[in-house]
Amino acid sequence: MLTEKMWNxxxxxxxxxLSHPFIKGLVNGTLEEEKFKxxxxxxxxxxxxxxxxxxxISAxxxxxxxxxxxSSHLQSIMRVENELHNFFMSTWNISEEEKAKLIPSPTNLLYTSFLLSTVLYKPYFEAVSAVLPCYWIYMEVGKELLKKGSPNYLYDRWIKTYGGEEYEKGVRAVLEIVNSFKLTPEEEATAIRTFRIASIMEYMFWDSAxxxxxxxxxF
Known part of the structure; x- marks a missing residue:
């Protein structure tokens, strides 16, 4: 299956x-809150x-x-993620004015620019391959961290969001789509390469934090 080749x-x-100090710090509660924020x-x-x-991609x-x-995942993100972020924003007393002044980090800008350019200008199979790491890696990391939890209630709240069954159900549906693609050997290699590039940026995102x-x- 294509997804098996991708994960390999x-x-x-x-x-x-998994071995990054950011992730380890989430579990043992030693991560500085400034970095989590x-x-x-x-x-x-x-x-x-x-x-x-x-x-x-939906279009x-x-x-x-x-x-x-x-389309349903888009709505789910807007609902669930906004609820999660609003929880943290209210915890830290971040106002709407402060939120409006936020700017993306270099890695964030790189990653989102890569995603948007890929989904806009590349074929459907490549577009899905680009967004898949955000789905899949978060699910796997969440499941791994859920086994341990965190003594920090903020970090534990985050872990439970991505380690739950409902989130996994959505990810499995996307994996099924990827495995249904009928690709040439060249297209399959492109899909795997795109998936790997986006996965590298997932690592970079945590590392940048x-x-x-x-x-x-x-600027």
Whole structure:
């Protein structure tokens, strides 16, 4: 199956994510809250762009059930993710004015630009391959962390969002779509490469939060 080949192609990346100090710090509660806050705020910005990518994929889908699936995921993100982010925003007393002034980190801008350019200009199979890591890696990381939980209630709240059965159900549906693709060997190689590139950026996203990454100049 294509998804099996994809996962085999990113095992090094996934293992690096699980062993990253950001992820380890979530579980044992030692992660500095400043870094987690940075991550949540960047994730808030990221998901606005990811939602646009899903809307485009939904429009590109030739099968009605697939179009409806991605459309439903778009609505789910807007509901569930907004609820999660609003919880953290209210916890940290972040106002609407402050939210409006947020700017994406270099990695965030790189990742979302890659996603949007891929879903806009590349074939449907490649577009789905680009967004799949955000679905799949989060599910696998969430399931792994759910086994351990976190002594920090903020981190534990985040873990339970991505480690739940409802989230996994949505991911499995996308995996089925990927495995239904009828691709040439060249197209399959492209799908795997696109999936790996986006997976690398998933690692970079957590790494950038741990490093509190910033642009070298203001804009």
């Amino acid at each position: 192609a990113i095992r090094d990346i996934y293992n690096a994510i 940075y991550y949540i705020l960047q994730d808030y910005l990221y998901l606005r762009e990811f939602s646009k990518a899903l809307a485009i 590109k889908a030739e099968k009605q059930d697939e179009a409806m699936l991605f 741990y490093k509190l990454e910033k642009f070298p100049f203001n």
